Amino acid sequence: MIRPHVHGAIADRLRAAGLRPTRQRLALATVLLADGRDRHVTAESLHREVRARDVAVSLATVYNALHQFTNAGLLREVVVDAARSYFDTNTTHHHHFYDEDSRSLIDIPGSGIDVAHLPEPPPGSEIAQVDVVVRIRRPAQAAGASVRGSKR
Amino acid sequence: MIRPHVHGAIADRLRAAGLRPTRQRLALATVLLADGRDRHVTAESLHREVRARDVAVSLATVYNALHQFTNAGLLREVVVDAARSYFDTNTTHHHHFYDEDSRSLIDIPGSGIDVAHLPEPPPGSEIAQVDVVVRIRRPAQAAGASVRGSKR
DNA sequence: GTGTTTGCAAAGTGTTTGCAATTTA
DNA sequence: TAAATTGCAAACACTTTGCAAACAC
Numbered sequence: 001m002i003r004p005h006v007h008g009a010i011a012d013r014l015r016a017a018g019l020r021p022t023r024q025r026l027a028l029a030t031v032l033l034a035d036g037r038d039r040h041v042t043a044e045s046l047h048r049e050v051r052a053r054d055v056a057v058s059l060a061t062v063y064n065a066l067h068q069f070t071n072a073g074l075l076r077e078v079v080v081d082a083a084r085s086y087f088d089t090n091t092t093h094h095h096h097f098y099d100e101d102s103r104s105l106i107d108i109p110g111s112g113i114d115v116a117h118l119p120e121p122p123p124g125s126e127i128a129q130v131d132v133v134v135r136i137r138r139p140a141q142a143a144g145a146s147v148r149g150s151k152r
Numbered sequence: 153m154i155r156p157h158v159h160g161a162i163a164d165r166l167r168a169a170g171l172r173p174t175r176q177r178l179a180l181a182t183v184l185l186a187d188g189r190d191r192h193v194t195a196e197s198l199h200r201e202v203r204a205r206d207v208a209v210s211l212a213t214v215y216n217a218l219h220q221f222t223n224a225g226l227l228r229e230v231v232v233d234a235a236r237s238y239f240d241t242n243t244t245h246h247h248h249f250y251d252e253d254s255r256s257l258i259d260i261p262g263s264g265i266d267v268a269h270l271p272e273p274p275p276g277s278e279i280a281q282v283d284v285v286v287r288i289r290r291p292a293q294a295a296g297a298s299v300r301g302s303k304r
Numbered sequence: 305g306t307g308t309t310t311g312c313a314a315a316g317t318g319t320t321t322g323c324a325a326t327t328t329a
Numbered sequence: 330t331a332a333a334t335t336g337c338a339a340a341c342a343c344t345t346t347g348c349a350a351a352c353a354c
Contacts, residue, residue, distance in 0.1 A: 006328095020328060022334060043319080058336045063319060079285075082229075082237050082343095084318065097273060100280065108271055115284065116266040121249060125288040128252065132267065132284050133231075136277040172353060174309060195344080210311045215344060234318090236343065 010034060017072035027055035028065045033074065038090040040078070040105040041066075046087075078105060080133050095132035108134065162186060169224035179207040180217045185226065190242040192230070192257040193218075198239075230257060232285050247284035260286065 010029045011021035019025060027050050032039060041049070047062045066087050069075040078086040080098040086105055088096075095113050097106040113132055121127050162181045163173035171177060179202050184191060193201070199214045218239050221227040230238040232250040238257055240248075247265050249258040265284055273279050 020333065022328070024335070056336095060320080060337075061335060064335085079232060079234055082231050082234065085234050099274075099277065106274065112269060112271045114266070114268040116268060117264060118286065119260055119264045121286070121288045122251075122258065124290065125251065125253075126291045128287040128289045130284065130286050132282065134270065134273070134282050135280045136273045137280045138276065139278045172308065174353070176310070208311095212312075212345080213310060216310085 013074065017069075017074060019068055019072060023055070024057045024061050025065055025068075027053065027057060028062065029069070029074070032069070032089050038088070038107050040086050040088050042084050042086055044084070079131070080105065095134070097134045097136050100135055100137050108132075165226065169221075169226060171220055171224060175207070176209045176213050177217055177220075179205065179209060180214065181221070181226070184221070184241050190240070190259050192238050192240050192259075194236050194238055196236070231283070232257065232287075247286070249286045249288050252287055252289050260284075 006021045006026065008026075010026060010033060013033065014021040014025055014029055028046065031046065031049050031053070032041065043059065043062050043066055046066070047057065047059050050057050050062070066075065066085075070077050070087065073091060075087045075089060076091045078088050078096060080086060080096065081103060084103075088105070088107075090107055092110060094110040095108040097108060098104075099106070115130055115132060118127070118130065160178075162178060162185060165185065166173040166177055166181055180198065183198065183201050183205070184193065195211065195214050195218055198218070199209065199211050202209050202214070218227065218237075222229050222239065225243060227239045227241060228243045230240050230248060232238060232248065233255060236255075240257070240259075242259055244262060246262040247260040249260060250256075251258070267282055267284060270279070270282070
């Protein structure tokens with residue numbers, strides 16, 4: 001049985017990135033890129049989402065795909081939390097709010113922040129990227145409650 | 153046998169932070185804070201350093217102490233690499249170069265960067281902190297060598 | 305003395321990897 | 330058919346935790 005090329009814009013983007021449009025990658029890329037919305041995912045959240053669409057994909061494949069997509073420039077990795085990796089479908093220059101309570105990311109448009117007076121990088125090195133993370137929280141309670149360490 | 157209070161500036165800082173100046177915490181705090189230099193450590197690097205001074209401290213205790221020191225305001229945690237946590241003895245407002253090749257941090261003085269036009273945080277939240285990470289690298293080789301993925 | 309801290313080893317997280325089976329082109 | 334990809338389970342690196350022994354005050 002002859003199977004023709006998979007057709008569609010997403011398949012083309014994968015091919016253009018040098019990635020075979022397999023069933024798994026198509027499902028992942030579709031969730032991530034199909035509607036053009038800016039999305040922030042973790043491996044776990046993406047895995048959940050794809051399975052909710054009844055596509056069987058292993059978590060290992062999700063991790064692999066996220067890195068392949070990132071290397072191909074389809075995604076960008078955002079480091080904001082030591083505990084897990086985030087990937088952003090918006091690969092243009094921009095910064096982030098990071099909500100430390102809900103552990104969620106919000107894009108700040110590239111023009112939203114001016115970083116000025118960047119010092120020279122140390123000799124022999126070049127600036128690869130400038131990341132600005134604005135950490136936000138629900139305001140701390142004012143009233144009597146004493147401040148106790150919160151379980152991590 | 154009566155043992156008096158441990159004396160010394162470091163011991164006092166620990167007490168002021170509500171932490172008993174135990175042998176382990178004293179050794180860790182001394183390495184970190186005694187000479188007033190700005191230092192960036194990981195649990196692993198600090199553990200190595202303290203042991204090099206022939207003080208027996210378990211890695212678990214180093215982790216615990218780093219968090220206790222951080223909660224007490226003696227240190228500041230810096231998130232730049234998903235693979236490990238960094239702690240900075242400089243708790244004042246400032247930003248960082250992060251050398252992705254050597255995985256090392258370099259302080260940028262508070263005045264070294266201007267972040268302007270910060271947008272309003274989402275309703276109900278407040279800005280807890282603004283982190284700027286300038287990622288630096290050795291410039292990519294220009295010559296013929298093809299670009300292959302580097303093992304992580 | 306009594307509550308705190310330590311160290312160990314075990315458990316936990318998120319992530320990566322080796323490899324046989326499967327799939328793509 | 331040949332090469333790329335997948336899934337599983339095991340391995341990993343880093344970090345946290347339960348608990349008895351050691352320690353600070």
